[in-house]
Amino acid sequence: MAGELEFPVVKTDEDWQRELSPAEYQVLRRHGTEQRGTSPLNTEKRSGVFRCAGCGQTLFSSDTKYESGTGWPSFFAPIKDSIATTTDRSHFMVRTEVHCSRCGGHLGHVFDDGPAPTGMRYCMNGVAMKFEEQK
Numbered sequence: 001m002a003g004e005l006e007f008p009v010v011k012t013d014e015d016w017q018r019e020l021s022p023a024e025y026q027v028l029r030r031h032g033t034e035q036r037g038t039s040p041l042n043t044e045k046r047s048g049v050f051r052c053a054g055c056g057q058t059l060f061s062s063d064t065k066y067e068s069g070t071g072w073p074s075f076f077a078p079i080k081d082s083i084a085t086t087t088d089r090s091h092f093m094v095r096t097e098v099h100c101s102r103c104g105g106h107l108g109h110v111f112d113d114g115p116a117p118t119g120m121r122y123c124m125n126g127v128a129m130k131f132e133e134q135k
């Protein structure tokens with residue numbers, strides 16, 4: 001688990017539990033994964049931005065969202081400097097974990113089987129983000 005003190009937004013576990021919904025807390029602070037196909041953001045097609053549900057930082061633009069068919073909201077690129085990654089060796093796999101660069105909240109994983117132009121697939125938990133429409 002990443003050190004809590006590396007991030008600009010630092011709160012105690014009690015604070016997070018109080019401020020987040022149980023589902024948000026489980027993903028953002030406990031590295032949980034939502035059930036595939038459950039997030040309303042899977043079908044979100046409007047233009048706007050996706051913000052961290054923990055601290056509000058903008059993470060992804062709708063311009064980089066695409067239909068991956070995985071059942072999780074997927075993007076081919078994050079907004080610059082909005083995320084950071086670490087190596088996750090849990091569940092007998094080596095994966096690259098994606099977390100918010102501001103509060104350290106766990107967002108999902110990134111894989112190298114995404115579409116052009118980056119070839120990357122940011123596989124996100126919808127519950128870890130809030131969509132904000134921009135017209």
Ligand SMILES: [Zn+2]
Pocket residue numbers: 052053054055056057100101102103104105
């Ligand atoms: Zn955050």
